[in-house]
Amino acid sequence: MPKLERSQWYDLSRDMNWDFKYVNEEEVFPEALSHSHSIPSAAWWTWDEPYKISYCEYVHNQAEKDAGVYSVRSAIARSKLFENLDPGWKAAIIAHYGAIAMPEYLASIGEARMGRFGRAAAWRNMALYGTLDEVRHGQIQFSFPHELLKKDPRFDWAHKSHHTNEWAVIAIRHFFDDVFTSNDAVSTALQLTFTVETGFTNLQFLGMAADAMQTGDVAFGTLISSIQTDEARHAQQGEPTLRVLVQHGKKAEAQRLIDVAFWRSWRVFALLTGMSMDYYTPLAHRRMSFKEFMLEWIVKQFLDQFRDLGLERPWYWDLFLQELDWLHHAFHLGVWFKRSTVWWNPDAGVSAAEREWLEAKYPGWHERFGTYWNTIAENLRQGNVGHTHPETLLVVCNMCQLPVCSPTVGAPPWQVTHNGRVYTFCSDPCKWIFEQNPARYAGHLSILDRFLAGHIQPPDMAGVRAYMGLSPAEQGTDAMNYAWAFEQPRAASAS
């Protein structure tokens, strides 16, 4: 029997949409989980995506991908490639696994929600593959660091991190809970797949894959490149969902959802990807700066998609562009300073040659950040290592949960009083996100709130580290054992 062309059977086999007779629409698709935006069912049935893959093809493709990745890992496990990697790069991948592996599983919850409560069969079909993708991404990103445990016990944080109250994990968990773990189907499509995956995941997975290959970390590069091929497919759920909303007069709501997710993504990726690209990746192997990646992948390509779909730039766009020049540098300095509260060994990345690169990529870097590092380096040279650790907590934002940094210190923080409690924010957009839905966020306690509420005992930095689940052997230290501080000419030191 001759085979039919795909176009002759695919839609018929996939689009199992029908009108309900024995139950009502709300019973099948509760609004809290589905969120139809009052768009009729038949309108949602126009939802379509370009990949049109069958389950048989999916399984075949994924098996081939896994076979390729695991064979690379097996070959590399027998070599000394990992031992020869730069200590800064090791910090980048240990940070990556702790930040990303468990959220991949959490993303499968969001995908599964779309797979059940998405309003079109075509969407639910695509989300099923997305669910399986994310389970794969969780498993593969636990398997690789597990293999490396014998080489560095900090790889244990791939699995452990999200079961702790470590401050960066609180920030990551708060973000991912908001955009996919506890989100309705439509919002997940716009916030997870359209914004996080179409936009920002490219930075961490394509950008870092390129840096990994340059650095010689073939295993990590192969792993995250393989993951990105899945992301490119299931991220396509966002655009058709957005088109349905825009076509039915819900552009403003779609814009609001994306504006929320874009800002939240920016904060987390500035921390994770910003540090890794501009400070942890060995200087000789840096292809582009974090800002250059952002300009290429986000400001140009992602913004083009905004425009194509009839959306506007987020209202805070000018602020975002300004922050490209300084936010991740401030985050990096803060992380390095409180390195004993993270599970990786931060690479200061401020040797004389690296400073030149930073100044070239970010004119004014030295004037803005060089003084801090000069003072820190002088303390290290004088043996005052204690002065390079904090003795108090940094104030963190009640939305992004990250330190309140500012290029214009002197301005008071953004604050909102809600039901008698004062909430503090790092920025106007973080405050705006809270005000969009205070009930969603009001019950959360930041690490600072927990400290002030007496949850952390003893109430000192040792108590804070213990609360975060960091044993002395796991607490971060300088990746280069401070060698960079002794390389610098004395003339550049603090007066």
Place this chain on the structure above:
Amino acid sequence: MATVPLYAVFRSDFVMLLVLVDDEDTMEVVAQKVAYHVIRRRLPPRDAPMRVQYNRRVLQPDQTVSQAGILPMSFVEVFYDA
């Protein structure tokens, strides 16, 4: 005597800090407590008096936290007056 947690920055530093002061501390003491976490750690010392700014007002060095009406979780900025 009561502990008052403040959100504090030292001008030219990059990040906001939690600093615990006493309600009977003078502004001179508050400035020193904030500077302890910044000066010689990220910023070099300067030969100049330190001042505290609260609610856009620079407070007198001998004024106490309670006299200034500074409440817990208020924002203060410390700076070299030179």
